[in-house]
Amino acid sequence: MALNSRVMGSRAGLGRVLALFTMLWLLPGCTALFPGGGRFPVGALNGAVPTVPVRPPVGFLFTQVKAPLTTSADSSVPRTRKGQASSLYLREPFFGTTYGFGDASIKTAAEEGRIEQVAYAEYNMLLVLGFFGRLDVIVHGE
Amino acid sequence: MKKRTGGAVWGLAVALLGAPGCLQAPVVPPQGLVYSGTSAPLDTDLDQADLGAHRGEASTHSILGLVAWGDASTSAAAAAGGITDVKHQDYHYLNVLGVYQSYTTIVHGD
Numbered sequence: 001m002a003l004n005s006r007v008m009g010s011r012a013g014l015g016r017v018l019a020l021f022t023m024l025w026l027l028p029g030c031t032a033l034f035p036g037g038g039r040f041p042v043g044a045l046n047g048a049v050p051t052v053p054v055r056p057p058v059g060f061l062f063t064q065v066k067a068p069l070t071t072s073a074d075s076s077v078p079r080t081r082k083g084q085a086s087s088l089y090l091r092e093p094f095f096g097t098t099y100g101f102g103d104a105s106i107k108t109a110a111e112e113g114r115i116e117q118v119a120y121a122e123y124n125m126l127l128v129l130g131f132f133g134r135l136d137v138i139v140h141g142e
Numbered sequence: 143m144k145k146r147t148g149g150a151v152w153g154l155a156v157a158l159l160g161a162p163g164c165l166q167a168p169v170v171p172p173q174g175l176v177y178s179g180t181s182a183p184l185d186t187d188l189d190q191a192d193l194g195a196h197r198g199e200a201s202t203h204s205i206l207g208l209v210a211w212g213d214a215s216t217s218a219a220a221a222a223g224g225i226t227d228v229k230h231q232d233y234h235y236l237n238v239l240g241v242y243q244s245y246t247t248i249v250h251g252d
Contacts, residue, residue, distance in 0.1 A: 053166075053167070053168055054168070054184060054233070055166035056204070056243075057245060058210050059211075060208050064212075065210055065214065065245075066202070066218065068215060068247055070216075073216060073228035073229075078226075079226075119228075123215075138215070
């Protein structure tokens, strides 16, 4: 009984040490921990998070952030108009198959806003639990 | 049984949930494990020496890597600073133990 409880205790202790270690590794650092540069062991978010030049921290459960897409703005172009184009990502929950579609190109966004000269672009990222993702490219110009 | 698996379950929960997507930017200074508060350039194409007279900021926030929200777009930062002519962009990143993270776009212009 005493031996059994000691084994149980050490297992729980090991779990806590493991948890603390994982926490230290996962929380503040930015090291890629899984193949493909992913940081999420379940792989649920890996495909859903868009690749962009500037990406603020995302949330595992829910993310909606807007950030710059172009880091330098052409100040000679006034931003009188705005156009948007979107792409979608879906992961069905039963087999985990994923689907990505849509045209989020600058050209499409510019055409949507009847923009001929682009001053700068930004994006809006929406992620829900790795099952739904949307990337809106927003173009400003005239 | 419940007690036996408690530690492992806790470890797994932390491993699965406590994994925030971290900052990604063209220039990222070295980040501290416990605390980071760094500013760095977003725009590295410095063809104009004039930064302009005004400055505007816009931020996003993230709690525990679970939820993230906010508008740190160029237009939001420009609007906050009353800027119509964007000349340069920097950013500020704050991380306190991974519990709270914020990203701020800083726009300079007139």
